[in-house]
Amino acid sequence: MNQLNRLLHKLIHNSAGQARFVMALVGLSVAIVLLLMAVQLQVNYYQLLNGKNNQDSVANFLVLNKELTNETVGASSLSEKEIANIKAQPFFESVGSLTPSRFKASIQSNSERFPFYTDIAFESVPAEFIDINNKDWQWDETSAFLPIIVPNQFLDFYNFQFSFSQNLPQLTPQVVKMVVFKVTIQGNGTPYEMKGRVVGLSNRISSMMVPQNFMDWANKYFAPKDGNNKPSRVVVRTKDPGNPELKKYLQSNGLITDAEKTRFSRYRQIVGYVVNISAITGVLLLAFALLIFTLFIQLTIASCKDEIQLLVVLGASPKQLRVFLMKRFFPPNIIIVFIAFIAIGIGQFFLGNWLAQKQIFIGSFPSFYTLFTALLLLLVIAIVNFKTITNYLNQQATTN
Amino acid sequence: MRIELKQVVPFVLKDRLLHKTSNVWNTNLTLLPGEYIKIQAPSGTGKTTLLNTLYSIRKDYTGTILMDEKSLPEISVDELSKMRQNKLSVVFQNLRLFPNLLAFENIELKRLLSPNYCSKEKIEWMAEELGITQLLQQKTGTCSFGEQQRIAILRALVQPFKWLMMDEPFSHLDDSNIAKAVALIDSECKAQKAGLIIADLEADNHFIYTHQYFL
Known part of the structure; x- marks a missing residue:
């Protein structure tokens, strides 16, 4: 099987260019890092708001x-x-x-x-x-x-x-x-x-x-x-001292509080927006990066159209070729998701230690949600790769 | 494997066949396992079309083609791949080798698609028989057409098959090389109890044909 893969590798070569492949992967890496970071930040943010260990870190x-x-x-x-x-x-x-x-x-x-x-x-x-x-x-x-x-x-x-x-x-x-x-x-x-x-x-x-x-x-x-x-x-x-309903309730009941503290809620909301924007940016980047990656797969298959058609004529099954192409395109994704997760882990570790010095306590390791998102992303990438390969391979395989 | 053609007419020959009769087109024809069939016809009468249609590369025809009583369009993509790995072997008129691969790699690729059938030693022996041992480590794109024809013949023989289809396989070979190729093909067909379909321009006595048909 390895010998067959070696020959297939020689035939279905990277005519779309190694540089473009690397660029597509870099784009995907940035998107994955952004998304994982957004998830991790959300978790940290939630911990800061609701954790009992933190010294009045936010005005809640x-x-x-x-x-x-x-x-x-x-x-x-x-x-x-x-x-x-x-x-x-x-x-x-x-x-x-x-x-x-x-x-x-x-x-x-x-x-x-x-x-x-x-x-x-x-x-x-x-x-x-x-x-x-x-x-x-x-x-x-x-x-x-x-x-x-x-x-x-x-x-x-x-x-x-x-x-x-x-x-x-x-x-x-x-x-x-x-x-x-x-x-x-x-x-x-x-x-x-x-x-x-x-x-x-x-x-x-x-x-x-x-x-x-x-x-x-x-x-x-x-x-x-x-x-x-x-x-x-x-x-x-x-959870939110800036909640308009809270302010209304205080006013209607003749209650007052430290007005200065409610000002923090604005900053908190801004932090919330920033985290959400980073998540949206991550999703958009991921969509674009996946599109680029998909186009790259299409380009590779299209540029090797004759070879793929002849392989099918000679008896290679589309399934065999699909497995080969998946093996070709998917493993780098595992590596980049893994590296992105490790990078987030290192970042979280240093951030956790740095904040601990300031009496702000967040976890020193990436959260379960971050890990889950990483695995989910891998699944999404696998599905997109598989669909693209199957579609374009079938197109080529049926046009001899 | 039994092949049956029932009133098969390719779209491209439809008009032409209104004015003339054929032993193959628009009639019923059964090819039995192990038969040696010679299809003789001048250029442009559909030899390549016939072999490509039998090999399921072309699907533009009317009528029915049955392989072991299964109609060709009913055969799935995966089944077709299995058939091409184990039952049908072919030498195309335009040979269809990968020009950037070495001759040996072209043959090896076919061998690996039908694993556990032909050993590397046998390939070397067959290459010796066909006189192409020295070409094995050469890119096929740099070989002459006659050399490529012999590489394509060898490639067709490294898989198990029930029918071997060849489209003008000896057009660029001299008599001596034709004789070597014929001997090898014949022995392989006999060994596999396989049938042979050769499409060519002229009559010949290369094999003892069971039937000769004119398109």
Whole structure:
């Protein structure tokens, strides 16, 4: 069979030109890389939007509270009904209540060299809404210190305003996390002291955050018994903060959120468009590349028309010739799809590592969808090749 | 394999056959396995048309041709390939060799299309018999027509066949080479218990013909 293939190879030579064949393959490679990249980017993008590991990488968490007006002042807490209503909206994926501290609290430096004292208030939220993955983020009554998450804005305010006005040193996030200070809470007349430490800085919720179970415990023992237990703010997770329906809902219910965060949605949409455009470009390129490849096969068959006709006259079956031509044209496609997939894999690996340094977590390997697309593309190419070869071969074989 | 022709008239000869009769066209004719048939006719009377029609290259005719009781148009492309590999062998008038292949490669290609029939040694022996051993490594495009005729004859003999069809196969051969070719063809036909159809311009005594027909 190999000898026969060798002779067939000699007869059905590449009269359409090796350079054109390589060009057709290059075109196809670019199209495949673009398509696989689009699929992989979609997967990464989805992971970024929905993954729980990422530090507030996109603005899909919003803190909602009632707009304070003359009517609502003093009555800004959200009722269970209102929270249930928020939970029922399709554009909110999950809703968590922000629990405010209902006791007095202050923090004070332990160091003589760096004295500070301030009254403070805390808030807490269920752990799934926290964007700091830190083993120190836990508390029970035996804990040595209280972990606190501080908004980045607070540190910025300190470093770029407060420190200058008070002639204090500037602090890096690393230093802030090392400082252990005294936290005093009091309610019901009894002060309670403990050590506190900043375990993370966050952009998501602009409050001093403490673990939920600490808040529950402290509110239980230190809050006035007749106080208001209802939350005033909720944090919601949404796929698209820029969703017009979401904005409409907030407006009609007198709720407001951080308007700055909704601005990210525009960028996010742009990223979405870019990814989609790359997918469309990939599909179009693939269509053109397949067309070129098809024309190339036609050209090869047409240029070897006499040889193919004589081979059929001598007894070569169209099936034999089809197998030969498939073997000739298809394997390079396997190679380019494989190389494209590997290239995407390498790209993904480096992108994953690079983003991980920025606390943005995506997979280090190409997704299953990318692999599936690669295999699907191979199937499409195989079908197109097979159809083209069969059609043009039959045309030649029946015209002796 | 039995070949039957029933009222076969090629389109191209339709008008001409209105005015004259033929032993083959527009009549019923049966060719039995193993028969040696000589078709004799002057130029332009359809010798090549007949062989091409029997070999299913031409399909422009009226009437019926049966091969082992199966009508030719009913034979699928794949079946036809099998027939051309195992039952029908042909030497065309214009030879139809691949000019860019070596003589040996032209023969080898045919041998590989019907694998496990003829050994390479036998090809060498037959080439020796036909006096073309020295041509085997030469491109057929550079061979004379007489040399190409012998290469085409050898190519037709390396496959199994029930009928060997030849269109003016010795037109460019001298008597000595004709005798060598005839001996080889005859022995191969006998060995395969195959029939022979030779179309030619003149009468000859190369073979002991079972029938001679005039177109």
